[in-house]
Amino acid sequence: MSENVLVSVHNVTKSFSLAGTFKKKRHTAVNNVSLDILKGETLALVGESGCGKSTLARLIMRLTEPDSGEIIFDGTDITSLSGRALRPFRKRMQMVFQDPASSLDPRMKIRDIIAEPMEIWKICPDRRERAERIMELLEMVELKESALDKYPDQLSGGQRQRVGIARAISIDPELIICDESVSALDVSVQAQILNLLKRLKKKLGLSCLFISHDLSVVDFIADRVCVMLNGEICETAEPDILFTKPQHEYTRYLISSIPEIKAFINGGKNEYHQ
Amino acid sequence: MKDRLLEIRDLTVSLKKKNSSIPIVKGIDMIIKRGEIAGLVGESGCGKSMTARSLMRIQPPSAIVDGSILWYEADGTSTDLTKLKEKELRKMCGPQIGMVFQEPMTSLNPMIRIGDQVAEALLIHKMAGSRREARDKVIRILKEVGIRDPELRYRSYPHELSGGMRQRVVIAMAMICEPKLLIADEPTTALDVTTEAQILKLIRQMCTTRNMSALVITHNMGVVSQLCDRVYVMYTGRILERAPVGEIFSKPLHPYTKGLLSSIPRIGSNPEYLTTIPGSIPETDQKTSGCEFCLRCSEDERRCFFEMPEETGYAEEHYVRCFAAQHRMEAENE
Ligand SMILES: Nc1ncnc2c1ncn2[C@@H]1O[C@H](COP(=O)(O)OP(=O)(O)OP(=O)(O)O)[C@@H](O)[C@H]1O
Ligand SMILES: Nc1ncnc2c1ncn2[C@@H]1O[C@H](COP(=O)(O)OP(=O)(O)OP(=O)(O)O)[C@@H](O)[C@H]1O
Ligand SMILES: [Mg+2]
Ligand SMILES: [Mg+2]
Numbered sequence: 001m002s003e004n005v006l007v008s009v010h011n012v013t014k015s016f017s018l019a020g021t022f023k024k025k026r027h028t029a030v031n032n033v034s035l036d037i038l039k040g041e042t043l044a045l046v047g048e049s050g051c052g053k054s055t056l057a058r059l060i061m062r063l064t065e066p067d068s069g070e071i072i073f074d075g076t077d078i079t080s081l082s083g084r085a086l087r088p089f090r091k092r093m094q095m096v097f098q099d100p101a102s103s104l105d106p107r108m109k110i111r112d113i114i115a116e117p118m119e120i121w122k123i124c125p126d127r128r129e130r131a132e133r134i135m136e137l138l139e140m141v142e143l144k145e146s147a148l149d150k151y152p153d154q155l156s157g158g159q160r161q162r163v164g165i166a167r168a169i170s171i172d173p174e175l176i177i178c179d180e181s182v183s184a185l186d187v188s189v190q191a192q193i194l195n196l197l198k199r200l201k202k203k204l205g206l207s208c209l210f211i212s213h214d215l216s217v218v219d220f221i222a223d224r225v226c227v228m229l230n231g232e233i234c235e236t237a238e239p240d241i242l243f244t245k246p247q248h249e250y251t252r253y254l255i256s257s258i259p260e261i262k263a264f265i266n267g268g269k270n271e272y273h274q
Numbered sequence: 275m276k277d278r279l280l281e282i283r284d285l286t287v288s289l290k291k292k293n294s295s296i297p298i299v300k301g302i303d304m305i306i307k308r309g310e311i312a313g314l315v316g317e318s319g320c321g322k323s324m325t326a327r328s329l330m331r332i333q334p335p336s337a338i339v340d341g342s343i344l345w346y347e348a349d350g351t352s353t354d355l356t357k358l359k360e361k362e363l364r365k366m367c368g369p370q371i372g373m374v375f376q377e378p379m380t381s382l383n384p385m386i387r388i389g390d391q392v393a394e395a396l397l398i399h400k401m402a403g404s405r406r407e408a409r410d411k412v413i414r415i416l417k418e419v420g421i422r423d424p425e426l427r428y429r430s431y432p433h434e435l436s437g438g439m440r441q442r443v444v445i446a447m448a449m450i451c452e453p454k455l456l457i458a459d460e461p462t463t464a465l466d467v468t469t470e471a472q473i474l475k476l477i478r479q480m481c482t483t484r485n486m487s488a489l490v491i492t493h494n495m496g497v498v499s500q501l502c503d504r505v506y507v508m509y510t511g512r513i514l515e516r517a518p519v520g521e522i523f524s525k526p527l528h529p530y531t532k533g534l535l536s537s538i539p540r541i542g543s544n545p546e547y548l549t550t551i552p553g554s555i556p557e558t559d560q561k562t563s564g565c566e567f568c569l570r571c572s573e574d575e576r577r578c579f580f581e582m583p584e585e586t587g588y589a590e591e592h593y594v595r596c597f598a599a600q601h602r603m604e605a606e607n608e
Contacts (some may be wrong), residue, residue: 128404214539
């Protein structure tokens with residue numbers, strides 16, 4: 001296998017049983033998916049709501065077990081590793097979850113939430129150094145010092161989302177999975193966070209699996225884009241090519257649905273306005 | 275006046291903190307007309323959700339809300355929602371006002387099947403004669419928000435759904451009683467563009483066919499341009515500019531609005547880095563008598579630092595709070 005592949009997913013399948021059906025019908029959320037994430041690459045994952053993006057992310061993070069297939073991280077098959085053996089890999093990949101409200105512990109102060117991964121991995125054990133690092137992270141994600149003494153429910157949605165990002169980058173992982181991680185940010189803060197991710201990638205060679213529904217964001221951040229449909233990957237391409245010469249019918253449909261601001265530039269009204 | 279549904283007058287929200295209080299929403303006015311969709315945009319943390327929550331009186335316990343929120347009946351009479359008893363206000367939630375919260379998991383009960391949760395509102399407000407009728411209605415609306423196999427999904431628990439599916443369940447919950455006003459806080463943040471388009475169409479349709487009104491909080495300018503009739507631009511708890519949607523995009527006046535518009539990533543533009551507004555939002559407890567945006571502003575004047583500009587009208591229904599914009603308008607008129 002090539003040296004510059006960080007994560008390699010081979011024929012991974014995951015299904016769930018659907019509640020309340022007589023024969024316990026199963027729903028295949030991820031169906032025989034294979035993909036590679038290169039070192040220093042940002043791979044975007046787009047597709048219909050419910051097509052299996054978050055499930056695939058959780059499989060890579062080894063937060064759920066695949067029914068079949070392999071996940072290889074930097075040359076090691078981590079599919080059957082567990083507990084102690086998996087631990088070193090946990091440090092090397094971090095995920096920012098889709099729903100910040102339920103992924104941040106409501107009883108912990110923001111300071112402790114951000115410091116937790118450093119605590120676990122014994123990074124910056126010196127108190128002064130740790131405090132400095134927290135301030136640095138806070139600044140990176142455009143949060144204020146006053147946020148540190150708050151609890152998650154005392155922050156706005158976008159502020160919570162940024163706490164998740166600060167926490168994930170705190171221990172310099174090699175792979176970061178962002179599941180709709182900029183979705184609640186206004187465009188100017190979003191631009192700052194996207195620039196941050198791009199800088200980290202350039203400076204530290206961070207790899208990123210970037211799940212997003214916003215195709216213009218994807219166009220900016222991604223080196224390659226995977227389009228997912230009903231649990232399968234139907235097209236993979238560089239963004240320039242994907243947006244100008246989409247091959248798959250679904251990709252074309254997706255691109256045609258982007259809410260654009262073109263109407264007012266031509267002075268006209270758009271389809272939803274009568 | 276007959277076309278009005280909701281009018282917010284000088285709404286302020288501050289948070290008690292030991293012996294001081296921190297202003298979060300600093301006196302905003304807003305009019306929502308019947309059948310119209312108003313959009314509220316602004317920097318993360320500027321007070322958009324707090325505004326929406328205080329309309330429904332679900333602000334955090336430490337918040338003090340002041341100002342009036344007038345609800346107009348079809349005959350032009352109005353009631354002030356801030357003066358209603360808790361019980362009367364709760365009665366309005368559902369049939370009169372439907373609310374979609376920013377994070378769907380916070381409004382779903384993890385222990386109850388999603389179908390039953392959506393049906394609950396119908397049964398509470400006696401809008402369905404029987405459980406069976408409620409069930410049919412729920413399945414219909416789940417289908418309308420694009421949930422496939424709604425009969426099967428009726429029995430799912432929230433954790434068995436994807437993020438976007440949960441978000442649509444919450445939208446279905448808010449819409450099922452056919453409210454006169456829909457307040458939706460970032461309703462499509464987790465939805466792919468095709469599903470998003472479907473939801474936007476549904477909201478639009480409810481507004482045209484049933485004369486529903488909506489207040490939509492969103493950061494997606496594409497959504498604003500496609501969905502909203504009127505836009506309010508908020509910064510640190512104040513409305514800096516408000517205008518019909520076309521004007522916001524074709525003739526933005528406030529430097530903040532302009533900054534927002536220039537930060538939008540666009541497909542095919544391939545910049546190395548995105549344009550941002552320099553600096554960052556001030557601390558909420560930082561007090562200033564001037565314009566809160568002036569430290570980040572490209573057009574600031576000396577007086578911006580100690581004086582807050584009044585709102586001035588530029589065109590019909592287009593207002594802005596900015597000295598520099600005022601001067602440009604004056605120069606234009608000469
Ligand atoms: N724990 C679970 N139990 C049962 N079904 C599940 C579970 N987790 C996910 N699913 C199902 O798997 C499918 C894929 O879900 P997933 O969360 O991966 O979608 P997604 O692509 O992330 O969608 P979204 O963009 O809406 O977040 C959905 O149909 C969902 O209902
Ligand atoms: N319970 C609380 N206690 C203290 N401060 C709070 C509380 N809730 C919100 N805040 C603060 O009030 C401000 C406004 O929050 P709000 O949730 O209204 O922001 P928002 O405009 O909706 O932002 P976003 O776009 O990120 O959701 C934020 O600075 C937030 O930190
Ligand atoms: Mg998801
Ligand atoms: Mg909010």
